[in-house]
Amino acid sequence: DYIGSFEVGKYADLIVLNKDPLTIHEDELRTISVMLTMVGGKTEYQWPTHIYPDPSETTQTNLSLFITLLAISCLVIVRKLKKNNFKLYY
Numbered sequence: 556d557y558i559g560s561f562e563v564g565k566y567a568d569l570i571v572l573n574k575d576p577l578t579i580h581e582d583e584l585r586t587i588s589v590m591l592t593m594v595g596g597k598t599e600y601q602w603p604t605h606i607y608p609d610p611s612e613t614t615q616t617n618l619s620l621f622i623t624l625l626a627i628s629c630l631v632i633v634r635k636l637k638k639n640n641f642k643l644y645y
Contacts, residue, residue, distance in 0.1 A: 566596030
């Protein structure tokens with residue numbers, strides 16, 4: 556297990572979403588869009604700023620898509636655990 560920190564100069568694996576998955580209704584989770592995916596401090600995917608995505612185009616790499624789906628799955632699990640009063644320790 557690793558405990559890290561989010562600081563300037565450190566590498567990060569993270570995603571930026573357009574909605575907070577912990578505050579929206581469970582049925583709306585599939586409407587979340589990924590705005591940014593970083594792996595090891597390197598941007599793997601960034602939402603185009605002035606265009607809308609075309610479903611026929613592949614705009615994400617397989618790795619960033621996997622990380623995105625994994626992160627959303629983890630958030631769904633955490634949300635369900637919290638809903639059942641499961642205590643989470645950070």
